[in-house]
Amino acid sequence: MSNPFGDSPxxxxxxxxxxxxxxxxxxxxxxxxxxxxxxxxxDAANRAIALDxxxxxxxxxxxxxxxxxxxxxxxxxxxxDYLKHDPTGPWADEAKRKIDLATPLP
Numbered sequence: 682m683s684n685p686f687g688d689s690p691x692x693x694x695x696x697x698x699x700x701x702x703x704x705x706x707x708x709x710x711x712x713x714x715x716x717x718x719x720x721x722x723x724d725a726a727n728r729a730i731a732l733d734x735x736x737x738x739x740x741x742x743x744x745x746x747x748x749x750x751x752x753x754x755x756x757x758x759x760x761x762d763y764l765k766h767d768p769t770g771p772w773a774d775e776a777k778r779k780i781d782l783a784t785p786l787p
Contacts, residue, residue: 722746737767
């Protein structure tokens with residue numbers, strides 16, 4: 682946005698700032714909500730695995746719920762745990778892709 686009164690950038694209108702702050706608050710609430718949902722999914726997967734350690738669907742779902750771009754080591758660990766129990770299963774290729782995506786570049 683240009684400023685018709687000089688070279689300095691135009692200041693956002695108060696309404697624009699208010700909207701950005703409101704959207705930021707909504708985004709933060711959404712992130713918190715997603716983290717709560719993922720925690721519930723992880724807890725449910727852990728209970729299912731405790732009842733039936735061969736339940737690979739639960740391991741896959743746990744890895745999916747644990748996936749976090751800010752925690753690549755934890756993400757990779759969970760996907761590797763799934764692959765350790767189901768290396769050739771129907772979701773093995775997807776798990777390998779998830780590991781590749783989570784692996785930091787050199």
